[in-house]
Amino acid sequence: MPKRRILSLWFPRLGADRLMRAARGTWDAPLAVVEDRGNMQVVSSVNAAASAAGIRRGQPVRDAHAMCGTLLTRSRNAPAEAAFLAALRRWAGKFSPWVAEEAPDGLVIDLSGCAHLFGGEEALMSVVEADCAEMGLSVRLGLADTLGAAWALARYAGAAPAAVRSGDAIEQEARATRSRAARRRHWTKGGAAPQAAVAGSAAGRIAPPGQTHGALSLLPVAALRLDEATTAQLGRLGLRRIGELLGQPRAGLARRFGTGLVLRLDQAMGSAPEPVSPAAPPHHYAVRMTFPDPIGLTDDMLAAVDRMLPRLARALEDRGRGLRRLRLEAHRTDQAAEVVEIGLARPSRDPHRIRPLVEMKLDQIDAGFGIDMLRLEAVETEPLHDRDKVGHLKAGQAVRDRLADNTALDDLIARLGARVGLEAITRLHPVSSHIPEKTAQVMAAAWSDPAPAWPTPGAARPLTLFRPEPVTAPDAPDVPARFRWRGRDWALASATGPERIAPEWWLDDPDWRSGVRDYWTVTTGAGDRLWLYYAHGATMSAGWFCHGAYA
Structure with a gap:
């Protein structure tokens, strides 16, 4: 079995890059994406021009404007950025089937047994960089044996540890103490100083298999995905690099900083498991039928729908779902497509209930010079539970339950909705209020149940x-x-x-x-x-x- 290899992708300018892609142009002016944090606005993402002007993430907007008078700001759209990251996850699926998101601006890919398909790890990382450059995205890469090590290399490879202003900093000690500290800086049980086993381009870092310890030793402790308080406390104690933590007793670290620090160390070094859990792909319920010769008659389209609906019903039944909204696509020979949609008042997968609604919409389809393909897709689905079968002892109760659950009204609402729209069909529901004009509220009939009983007022009310x-x-x-x-x-x-x-x-x-x-x-x-x-x-x-x- 091939050794586990993890690739981490970090998009440091995801928010700004998304806006620049949407604008379909080049941004020469500095751009910053801002968001609200507490009672102030801070910078969440910057483009290259703003970064060159000294604007950084997490900086207050007022300070950013003071540093750069030509700075353009845009409000952050977190849902749009999440959707953009999900689209990047689907793109990354061409490198490996095991891709997971690291919100808000990263991806993790398990490349175990996949790198040779692209000519090796360095060639694969070059393809990733080329694709991101073509999409207009800034990316930094890290490749290692563990997820924690790959995450650290992507974000901190080549970065110096944060400056610590404390009395125990080595540069603040006496000259003799500093000389001895310099000699034992990389001391590891009498052995030679470890060398950083990092290769690759400036945008990507590769830790060779089995060299995780040496690749992470020179990185700052923040690369272990620690919180700012723990990082600052470690810096005050003189522990600013990961290599300085590896030689410390684990029991002492756990007593002073908690088990979270020890767990992050073990995950980065591979002692504790940290699998890549890809998101489950969404279920699509769709069927299609292609024709050897173009069709255009309504009867022909209806015959095709009669063959497609049972297949769609079986797919929904396997997942225990019923459709609420169905879309019919008619792809014509001139590369155009006619699309119609129907809605149901209750979720269903019964072809006999869906077919009349589709038939009512077929006259809206312009066949043109002919239709090459028909496609049915369940756009909205809901869970649908089957009823249990009963014997003759409970047959009477089953009949009463069936009569109480009559679907004639639902079918009528669906038929009317196919003509005027489901939103136009409403019903009244009682409200707990003695004010005459507030005794009822209007609700959509397709998404509500009839009221079981209406309260009787003391006197008759006008219509x-x-x-x-x-x-x-x-x-x-x-x-x-x-x-x-x-x-x-x-x-x-x-x-x-x-x-x-x-x-x-x-x-x-x-x-x-x-x-x-x-x-x-x-x-x-x-x-x-x-x-x-x-x-x-x-x-x-x-x-x-x-x-x-x-x-």
């Missing part, structure tokens, strides 16, 4: 509710014998009430600032039934209003 409209009548709580509304004079025939409704005192509703209301069901001389109320007045003047009309 039509509208915003309260003023009524010209005497300012008294008694029902007026005559009143004027909507430019007409109305005469009272009968009245039922009153029903007192108080406002929600914990909410400030402008329509209910008039205070407590007394509602009356009024029948006029013309036979119209109106819902009037008298507002007793709180922060607004009192008076009569019309709130609805009965059928």
Whole structure:
């Protein structure tokens, strides 16, 4: 079995490179991508021009503008950067099937047994650099036996340890002490000073197999993926390189810095396992059919759909899924494509329920000079659970459950949605509120279930509710014998009430600032039934209003 080899890719300017690719042009001006951290904005990514001007990651934006007056700033789009890194992961799949993301700006590739396909490790790294240069990306590479070592080489190869201002720094000691410290700087149990076994170009570093110790000895301790507090504490103690940590007793390091430091050391050296876990590819549910001769008749397309739907249903059944949105693509001989989509009110994989919806959409497809291929894809899917079969003892209950779970309404919603759109079909659901206009909320019928029961109000409610409209009548709580509304004079025939409704005192509703209301069901001389109320007045003047009309 080949020895394990890990390649780490670091994109130090991922955010800026993504924006420059989207602009499809060259950025001569300095560019910085900024993000909010706490109560200030900091730089998260810079391009080459900004880096040359001294702008660095993590720097406050105000300091960056003070250093470079021509600096251009753009807000960071973290989801877009994550999607861009996922696209790079798919690109890196051509080098090895084992590719994992290292958020927010890195990739890890397990090259075990794959490097010889590209002419060796150095040739493979050259291909990676060439591809990244063609895509306009800045990249640094590291190749080693372990993931931790490859990560360290990609980010810290050739970097000097951070400066430490403490009283125990060697350059602050006496001359005699400094001379002895210089002689024992690379001392390792009486042996010779280790040499850094690093090869490759400036953008990439390769640690030969079995040479992880020597490749990491001269790197700063921050290359072990430690937090800033631990790195600073190690620096104050004079431990600034990984080689200086390797000779220390593990028990003492664990007592002082915790087991996290020891674990990172073991992972980098290969003593502790750290596998590369690639992301599982998303499941695609799609089928297609190509034709020896172009077709254009609706019957021919429907016959092809009848053959494709069972295959798609079997693929969904294997994963326990049901489709909610289906896309039909008709690829024509002139390289154009006609696309139609259908939606279902409930997830399903039954071809008999899906076929009528597809048939309704076929007349929207322009076949042109002929169709070479048809493709069906389940764009949105949801889990779908099968029901258990029962014997004759539970057959009656099974029939009742089947009748209670009738799909006729769902099929009707799907058919109507194929014509006017599923979003246009709504239903009302009850809401826990005594305010008349708040007793129901509008919900999409395709993504909601019917309400099991509606609460019964104390009095009948009108079929039509509208915003309260003023009524010209005497300012008294008694029902007026005559009143004027909507430019007409109305005469009272009968009245039922009153029903007192108080406002929600914990909410400030402008329509209910008039205070407590007394509602009356009024029948006029013309036979119209109106819902009037008298507002007793709180922060607004009192008076009569019309709130609805009965059928």
